[in-house]
Each structure stands twice: as structure tokens, then as C-alpha cells.
Amino acid sequence: MTELRQRVAREPDSVPEDKESESEAKVDGETASDSESRAELAPPPAPADDTPEVLNRALSNLSSRWKNWWVRGILTLAMIAFFFIIIYLGPMVLMMIVMCVQIKCFHEIITIGYNVYHSYDLPWFRTLSWYFLLCVNYFFYGETVTDYFFTLVQREEPLRILSKYHRFISFTLYLTGFCMFVLSLVKKHYRLQFYMFGWTHVTLLIVVTQSHLVIHNLFEGMIWFIVPISCVICNDIMAYMFGFFFGRTPLIKLSPKKTWEGFIGGFFATVVFGLLLSYVMSGYRCFVCPVEYNNDTNSFTVDCEPSDLFRLQEYNIPGVVQSVTGWKTVRMYPFQIHSIALSTFASLIGPFGGFFASGFKRAFKIKDFANTIPGHGGIMDRFDCQYLMATFVNVYIASFIRGPNPSKLIQQFLTLRPDQQLHIFNTLKSHLTDKGLLTAATEDE
Amino acid sequence: MMLELRHRGGCPGPGGAVAPPPREGEAAGGDHETESTSDKETDIDDRYGDLDSRADSDIPDIPPSSDRTPEILKKALSGLSSRWKNWWIRGILTLTMISLFFLIIYMGSFMLMLLVLGIQVKCFHEIITIGYRVYRSYDLPWFRTLSWYFLLCVNYFFYGETVADYFATFVQREEQLQFLIRYHRFISFALYLAGFCMFVLSLVKKHYRLQFYMFAWTHVTLLITVTQSHLVIQNLFEGMIWFLVPISSVICNDITAYLFGFFFGRTPLIKLSPKKTWEGFIGGFFSTVIFGFIAAYVLSKYQYFVCPVEYRSDVNSFVTECEPSELFQLRSYSLPPFLKAVLRQETVSLYPFQIHSVALSTFASLIGPFGGFFASGFKRAFKIKDFANTIPGHGGIMDRFDCQYLMATFVHVYITSFIRGPNPSRVLQQLLVLQPEQQLNIYKALKTHLIEKGLLQPTLKPEVFSEGLCWTPQHHHRHR
Numbered sequence: 005m006t007e008l009r010q011r012v013a014r015e016p017d018s019v020p021e022d023k024e025s026e027s028e029a030k031v032d033g034e035t036a037s038d039s040e041s042r043a044e045l046a047p048p049p050a051p052a053d054d055t056p057e058v059l060n061r062a063l064s065n066l067s068s069r070w071k072n073w074w075v076r077g078i079l080t081l082a083m084i085a086f087f088f089i090i091i092y093l094g095p096m097v098l099m100m101i102v103m104c105v106q107i108k109c110f111h112e113i114i115t116i117g118y119n120v121y122h123s124y125d126l127p128w129f130r131t132l133s134w135y136f137l138l139c140v141n142y143f144f145y146g147e148t149v150t151d152y153f154f155t156l157v158q159r160e161e162p163l164r165i166l167s168k169y170h171r172f173i174s175f176t177l178y179l180t181g182f183c184m185f186v187l188s189l190v191k192k193h194y195r196l197q198f199y200m201f202g203w204t205h206v207t208l209l210i211v212v213t214q215s216h217l218v219i220h221n222l223f224e225g226m227i228w229f230i231v232p233i234s235c236v237i238c239n240d241i242m243a244y245m246f247g248f249f250f251g252r253t254p255l256i257k258l259s260p261k262k263t264w265e266g267f268i269g270g271f272f273a274t275v276v277f278g279l280l281l282s283y284v285m286s287g288y289r290c291f292v293c294p295v296e297y298n299n300d301t302n303s304f305t306v307d308c309e310p311s312d313l314f315r316l317q318e319y320n321i322p323g324v325v326q327s328v329t330g331w332k333t334v335r336m337y338p339f340q341i342h343s344i345a346l347s348t349f350a351s352l353i354g355p356f357g358g359f360f361a362s363g364f365k366r367a368f369k370i371k372d373f374a375n376t377i378p379g380h381g382g383i384m385d386r387f388d389c390q391y392l393m394a395t396f397v398n399v400y401i402a403s404f405i406r407g408p409n410p411s412k413l414i415q416q417f418l419t420l421r422p423d424q425q426l427h428i429f430n431t432l433k434s435h436l437t438d439k440g441l442l443t444a445a446t447e448d449e
Numbered sequence: 450m451m452l453e454l455r456h457r458g459g460c461p462g463p464g465g466a467v468a469p470p471p472r473e474g475e476a477a478g479g480d481h482e483t484e485s486t487s488d489k490e491t492d493i494d495d496r497y498g499d500l501d502s503r504a505d506s507d508i509p510d511i512p513p514s515s516d517r518t519p520e521i522l523k524k525a526l527s528g529l530s531s532r533w534k535n536w537w538i539r540g541i542l543t544l545t546m547i548s549l550f551f552l553i554i555y556m557g558s559f560m561l562m563l564l565v566l567g568i569q570v571k572c573f574h575e576i577i578t579i580g581y582r583v584y585r586s587y588d589l590p591w592f593r594t595l596s597w598y599f600l601l602c603v604n605y606f607f608y609g610e611t612v613a614d615y616f617a618t619f620v621q622r623e624e625q626l627q628f629l630i631r632y633h634r635f636i637s638f639a640l641y642l643a644g645f646c647m648f649v650l651s652l653v654k655k656h657y658r659l660q661f662y663m664f665a666w667t668h669v670t671l672l673i674t675v676t677q678s679h680l681v682i683q684n685l686f687e688g689m690i691w692f693l694v695p696i697s698s699v700i701c702n703d704i705t706a707y708l709f710g711f712f713f714g715r716t717p718l719i720k721l722s723p724k725k726t727w728e729g730f731i732g733g734f735f736s737t738v739i740f741g742f743i744a745a746y747v748l749s750k751y752q753y754f755v756c757p758v759e760y761r762s763d764v765n766s767f768v769t770e771c772e773p774s775e776l777f778q779l780r781s782y783s784l785p786p787f788l789k790a791v792l793r794q795e796t797v798s799l800y801p802f803q804i805h806s807v808a809l810s811t812f813a814s815l816i817g818p819f820g821g822f823f824a825s826g827f828k829r830a831f832k833i834k835d836f837a838n839t840i841p842g843h844g845g846i847m848d849r850f851d852c853q854y855l856m857a858t859f860v861h862v863y864i865t866s867f868i869r870g871p872n873p874s875r876v877l878q879q880l881l882v883l884q885p886e887q888q889l890n891i892y893k894a895l896k897t898h899l900i901e902k903g904l905l906q907p908t909l910k911p912e913v914f915s916e917g918l919c920w921t922p923q924h925h926h927r928h929r
Contacts (some may be wrong), residue, residue, distance in 0.1 A: 029902050172866040175858065179816060182855075186822045189721055194830030205664045205672065221698075258652055342562035353642060361651045395638065403635035414894060422904050428877050429895050429905070432888065435881060441889055 106215035108383045112374040117203040128188040143174035144216040217398040227291040235350035242268030271351035278347035286337040354389045361388035472495035473491040509628045569678035575837040591651040606637035606680040680861040690754040698813035701740045706733030741810030748802040817852045824851035
């Protein structure tokens with residue numbers, strides 16, 4: 005969002021806002037002489053104006069600076085409204101949206117690679133990139149589906165076989181792609197082909213793993229999906245606002261428009277926002293319950309007894325705050341404590357994802373990843389800060405919230421050999437007995 | 450690869466693989482004259498950025514490294530012509546490496562693990578060094594530190610996952626280790642994040658592109674070398690035979706394909722490696738299958754090779770002692786009719802593992818070479834003759850291990866899909882980490898399941914008390 009000021013500032017070419025951004029623009033290859041001398045990286049032709057006609061007409065009388073502001077604002081509201089609608093439509097639609105966002109991000113980054121290396125015409129390469137995307141997605145979806153749809157999978161014979169030999173099938177598919185790559189190496193283009201191979205794999209590593217972690221978080225409970233994403237968006241907006249009104253000290257050379265005031269203001273605002281949002285959402289079962297697949301109705305249900313995390317508890321307020329607010333205790337959901345951790349990460353480390361993307365754009369002399377969203381750039385531009393957030397939430401859940409999935413463990417147990425099963429059973433029994441959880445009385449229940 | 454021997458030992462001239470071919474690329478590109486003007490006003494990124502889209506031929510060679518043949522060998526072979534001298538050096542080094550391999554097998558699984566780790570670090574170092582030379586980025590701020598740091602992080606992550614599984618009993622004892630295991634993913638992620646943030650903070654204005662390239666190069670290298678080496682170690686823990694037979698099959702395929710090519714080679718196989726022939730490929734395939742068959746037969750007899758590696762806390766070392774599983778017990782197979790006529794036998798006694806070894810050898814001969822072609826393509830792409838010059842006559846460690854690359858993953862996937870299900874100690878480890886109520890629920894579910902299957906005798910109510918008392922000490926004794 006802080007790019008807005010920079011983008012708007014470039015509009016009136018006659019009066020540069022400040023010397024620094026002007027010289028940055030020169031180095032970044034915006035001037036004519038630079039683009040002539042480096043034929044390999046002529047800046048991509050000014051993208052066609054994607055703004056819908058409706059908006060164009062409605063805002064035609066405003067100056068171009070305010071027009072941009074309005075376009076951005078309207079698109080922001082449109083995206084947020086879209087987000088709410090999808091949440092309302094349920095987890096299945098959310099999963100599909102995540103999948104689409106992933107494919108679009110992949111497409112954007114690969115297209116940048118093509119442009120950088122002029123390798124659009126490399127034999128086979130476009131096919132191979134999309135093929136690898138398909139393989140990796142197949143692998144990850146198979147692992148997820150096997151976990152969550154266990155009963156469904158066990159019922160259908162073809163699915164059962166696919167699930168049992170899933171890793172082998174995925175590996176074979178990947179190998180086929182690998183061998184096709186080796187066979188497609190053409191004499192004069194070895195280096196380019198290896199570069200694109202590397203580029204594809206790094207992109208897959210970034211985009212596909214993150215999107216699958218997002219889906220894992222989603223299955224844990226929609227609140228684990230909504231709160232982190234909203235915190236990152238809120239941090240974006242708040243940091244921009246604080247920067248706009250109070251911004252003075254630059255934060256990092258990489259993004260000259262970001263300021264310490266925006267950073268710190270955004271941090272506090274996001275923590276408060278996270279607390280409020282979690283309070284609101286923890287009350288509703290549809291957000292809080294893990295998503296499960298119901299065999300009878302053949303659909304996803306979110307119905308359960310909310311876990312301890314989502315039940316109001318009394319907390320004693322530390323002395324300092326007591327004197328300020330005059331309350332002795334406060335009723336909160338334990339989840340709100342966790343939300344502080346999530347918001348803190350979103351505000352402190354999330355921006356590094358944004359800096360990474362900024363550095364990437366500068367390195368390859370592009371202004372935006374693509375031009376999908378008018379006023380905002382590509383999908384990747386909007387999701388760059390989310391990049392690290394998904395992994396963090398997943399690791400956080402796995403480490404602090406729940407251990408391994410019990411039903412998954414039972415499935416794994418059932419596939420072991422009988423002697424292994426007995427061994428584990430007996431070890432578990434002695435462990436429980438040691439802990440005093442298993443007594444003769446409970447034994448015969 | 451061995452097949453390059455002929456190429457290297459013979460006349461260096463016609464070996465057109467690595468000398469820059471005549472400037473065919475010149476006609477294709479047209480923007481090279483701009484380089485001189487752009488040097489002055491644009492940043493370093495652009496100079497190297499030009500390299501990206503130009504044809505391969507315009508990229509200068511990396512200067513060859515110095516000759517590292519030991520003095521002894523040089524003196525002993527000084528009388529021979531240079532062609533035979535190279536042959537002898539290669540031969541002696543091959544035998545040395547094979548003996549070293551046997552020695553380490555003899556010394557046990559722990560030494561093998563250390564060897565695998567050492568090889569992984571060296572391969573990583575070789576590939577990263579190539580990256581430095583390609584991009585001339587040796588002096589990039591922080592970059593060497595960050596590459597090694599990422600190597601450390603990823604290794605920590607993988608070793609933690611492995612250690613937690615296999616050393617469950619050891620880990621249960623120590624409090625600090627328990628803490629590290631429980632929050633392992635979080636700690637690994639935090640370490641990685643620290644490296645990521647350092648990278649972002651280290652981005653320097655004129656070197657963005659180079660830094661991103663090296664970042665990506667490091668990650669792809671980690672993906673290749675570190676994951677493979679950890680899969681190798683997991684295969685090793687499954688039983689040393691799962692480590693030895695695949696690796697020997699690949700080596701055998703290398704050697705026999707070279708020999709068949711040397712004697713009978715006529716039809717070229719692939720443009721990428723002009724010295725490889727169809728005769729070598731097919732001959733190598735059959736010899737490797739036979740070799741794998743025989744090696745499997747020989748190794749299956751010994752518990753040392755066949756048993757899963759376990760860590761015993763009492764002796765504080767690795768032991769390989771067990772009751773060999775069914776895979777490693779002789780069975781009679783009835784021969785198909787045409788073999789019956791040939792061998793004049795009704796049945797044959799084989800280890801079931803030998804059937805699996807056929808699958809492993811087939812993969813090693815048919816798909817393994819693609820790893821070699823990939824490495825050849827990589828070397829041509831970056832105009833290097835060898836990955837490094839660690840082993841005299843052979844090149845770097847990566848040169849020797851390029852075909853093994855895919856083999857380790859295949860063996861691991863093969864084992865998990867066809868041989869065994871999930872790792873039992875891992876399941877146990879995860880069970881012990883659950884909440885007590887969850888553990889109780891699972892216990893009850895498992896008990897019901899086992900009773901249904903008849904594996905566990907249902908206990909009758911009046912006897913529960915005494916049986917519990919009688920059983921418990923024995924349980925503890927048996928599973929200590």
C-alpha cells in the first residue's frame with residue numbers, strides 16, 4: 005500500500021516529488037537512455053489500462069492523482085467484500101479460491117522469468133513448468149486428502165489404491181517431467197533451460213507449499229485462516245495510514261516510502277485489531293470448529309464442541325493495567341492470547357516478505373508482478389506479505405496448539421504389522437500406567 | 450562419469466563438449482555491442498544480466514583448476530604416455546574409492562552416516578562454488594555466510610526429524626532434548642526466518658539481481674543435495690542392504706556401461722553425452738540386473754546388512770540385530786516353464802528381496818543415467834569440465850554422485866510404498882506427545898482393534914487386577 009504514494013508521485017513527470025525517488029526511478033530503468041542500452045531488459049511496455057470503463061467514466065473529471073487514489077480505494081473495498089462473500093460460501097469455495105490464487109501467482113512469477121530470459125520460445129518449457137505445477141499439487145493434495153478424507157478414500161477402491169501408492173505415483177509423475185527436461189535440452193540453450201528449471205522449482209517451493217499450508221490451517225478451523233490474513237491486510241493498511249499522517253524516519257533503503265512511524269503504529273494497531281477480531285470470531289462455531297468431511301451428507305461440516313481455546317476464561321489483570329481500567333479480571337478467549345502472537349508476527353516479520361518482493365522487483369526491474377488488479381498490480385503484489393504468515397501459522401499450530409492428529413495416528417497404526425502394533429500398544433500401555441492414567445478400574449471400560 | 454574417460458584420456462581436441470564452439474550464437478543475438486556503453490553508466494547487475502539471455506557460446510570458460518595428482522603416482526607413472534597415465538590414475542583412484550567404501554561399511558552405520566554427511570557438505574560446497582564463479586559474486590556481502598547458514602538450518606531440521614524418530618528412547622530421558630524435539634519445527638522455522646531476514650537486510654543497491662540469483666541457487670542446491678542425503682540416511686536406517694545395493698547398482702551400471710561401450714559401442718545414445726552408446730546402455734542394464742541379483746543374494750544372508758539399524762540406549766551405540774523379516778528368508782519360487790527347461794529345476798530358492806533388487810537395478814540402469822545427463826547438461830551450460838577437482842582423474846564429488854541423485858529418492862519412495870508402512874517408532878513418538886485424554890482414547894480404540902483381530906486376548910473382569918500386576922513388570926522388562 006505504501007507504493008501508492010510512490011506511484012502517484014510519478015504521475016506528474018514535470019515535478020519530481022523528491023530527488024531520491026527520482027534517482028531511484030532512473031536507476032530502476034525508467035528513463036529512455038537506460039532502456040535503450042540494455043536491450044535484454046527493456047522495461048515491459050506500459051501495461052494496458054485495465055480499469056473498467058465504468059470507473060473510468062465516473063472518475064474522468066478528477067485529476068489523475070485522485071483518480072488513482074479512488075481506483076485503488078474502490079478495488080480495495082471490492083476485494084474485501086469479495087473476501088467476505090467467499091467466507092460466507094464456505095470452506096470448499098475457500099479451498100478453490102486458494103488454489104486459483106496459487107495458480108495465478110505461479111503464472112505471474114513464471115511469466116517474469118520468461119521475460120527476463122527471453123525464453124518464451126524455449127522448446128517444451130512452458131509445458132514442463134505447468135506439468136511440474138500439476139505434479140507438485142497432485143502430491144500435496146493427495147497427502148491432504150488422504151488425511152482428511154480417510155473414510156471416503158477407504159471406501160472407493162480406485163481412491164484407495166491411489167492413496168496407498170500415492171508417493172510412488174507422484175514420484176513417477178515428477179520423474180517423467182525430469183526426464184522430459186533432460187531430453188529437451190537443446191545445444192545452444194543449456195544455460196537458459198537450467199535457469200528456467202531452477203526458476204520453476206524455486207517458484208513451486210514458494211507458491212505451492214505456502215498455499216497448501218494455508219489449506220491445512222483452514223482445515224484446522226476457519227479462524228486460523230481468517231485472523232492471520234486479516235492481520236496482514238490490516239498491518240498493510242494501518243502502516244500506510246500511520247506513515248501517511250505521521251511518517252518521518254525512513255525504515256529501510258529497500259522501500260524508501262516505509263517509515264518507522266508507520267511500522268510501529270501499524271504494529272500496535274494490528275495487535276489491537278487482532279484481539280478484537282478474535283473476540284468476535286471466537287463466538288461462532290462455524291469459524292472455530294475444524295473442517296470435517298461428513299460421509300453421510302458428502303459435504304464439509306463445521307460443527308463441533310469448541311475446544312478450550314474458544315471458551316471464555318477469566319484472566320487476572322496485572323496490577324499496572326488494573327489501576328488504569330479499574331477492572332480486576334477480564335474475560336477473554338485463550339485464543340486471543342494466541343492472536344497476539346499471530347499479529348506480532350504479521351507486523352514485525354510479515355513486512356520482510358514485502359521487502360523481499362520489493363527487492364525482487366527492483367532486481368528484475370519490474371514495477372509490479374503483473375497487471376491483474378487495476379491500481380494494485382498483480383496477485384503476487386497483494387500476497388507477498390502473506391508468504392511467511394501461512395508457514396508461521398502452520399508451525400505455530402503444530403508446535404503450540406495441537407500435537408499430531410490422533411485420527412491420522414490411528415490410521416498409521418492400522419497399517420503397521422501386527423507385531424509392531426502389539427509393541428506400540430504395550431509401550432503405550434506401560435507409559436499410561438506409569439503416568440497413573442491407566443488403572444485397573446479404567447482398564448475394563 | 451567413466452564414459453568421459455575415453456574422451457579425456459584421448460586426444461583433447463575433438464572432445465568438443467567443453468571447448469567453446471565457434472561463435473554460432475553471434476548471429477542469433479544482436480545486442481552484444483551495447484555492453485561497452487552500458488558498463489559505464491549502469492550497475493553491476495546489468496553487466497551480468499546481459500549474460501542471461503545471450504547464447505551459451507558467449508559465456509567465457511571458467512579457468513581450469515590445478516592438477517592435484519599426488520606426487521607418488523606421478524613418479525611411478527612418469528614413464529608412460531599421457532593417455533595411459535590418465536587411465537592408470539583413474540583406475541587406481543577407482544580402486545581406492547571402492548576400498549574406502551568397503552572399509553567404511555565394515556566400520557558400521559554410524560561411520561556411514563558421517564560419510565554421507567561429509568559428502569553432502571562437499572557437494573553443496575562444490576555447487577555453490579560454481580555459482581560464485583558463474584556470477585562472480587564471491588565478494589557479495591554476507592553471501593557465503595548465509596549459504597552455509599541455510600545449509601546448517603536445513604540439516605538441523607532434517608536431522609531433528611530423523612533423530613526424534615529413531616532415538617525415541619534416548620530422547621525421552623533427557624529433558625532438554627525433549628523440549629527441542631517438541632518444538633522442533635518452530636525452532637527450525639525461527640532459525641530459517643532469521644536467515645531470511647538477514648538476506649533481506651543484506652540486499653545492496655547495485656547487486657539485487659545477483660543476490661537473488663545466489664539465494665535461488667542456494668535453495669535449489671539445498672533441495673537437491675540435502676534432501677537426497679537425508680533420504681539416503683533413512684534408507685540406511687531401514688537396513689544397510691537398502692543403502693548398499695542401490696549404490697553398488699549405480700556404480701556397476703557406470704562401469705559396465707562404459708566397458709560395453711568401449712568394446713561394442715556403435716550407436717550414439719543422446720546428443721548431450723556423445724560418448725554414450727545404446728550398446729553400452731543395454732549391456733549395462735543387463736549386467737546391472739544380474740549384479741544386483743547376485744549382490745542381493747550374498748548380502749541377504751548376513752544380519753548385519755539386513756536388520757534395521759537401532760540405537761540401543763544401554764550400549765549407547767547402533768546395533769543391527771534382529772530376526773530377519775520375511776523379505777530376507779529363503780523361499781521357493783516355482784520357475785516359469787521355459788526356465789524350467791533351461792535349468793532343469795522345478796523350483797528355485799530365492800530371497801524375496803532379490804525380486805525387489807531387480808526393480809532397483811532396473812531403475813539404476815534406465816533412469817539413473819538421466820541424473821548423469823542432467824549433470825552433463827549442467828556442466829555444459831556453465832562451461833565447466835568437472836564440478837571440482839577433488840578426486841584426481843575423476844573430478845569432484847558431485848561428478849561421482851550425479852547418478853545417485855535420483856536413486857536415493859526412488860529407494861525411499863519404493864520402501865515406503867511397497868515394503869513397509871509408516872515408521873513404527875515415529876508413530877510411537879507421536880503417541881507419546883499427545884494429551885493424556887487423547888492417549889487414553891487411542892489406547893481404548895487400539896485395544897478394541899487388537900482384540901477384534903485376535904492379537905490381544907480380551908481380559909476377563911475378575912482377573913484384571915492380578916493380570917495387571919503380573920503383566921506389568923514383565924512388560925517393563927521386555928521393553929526396557
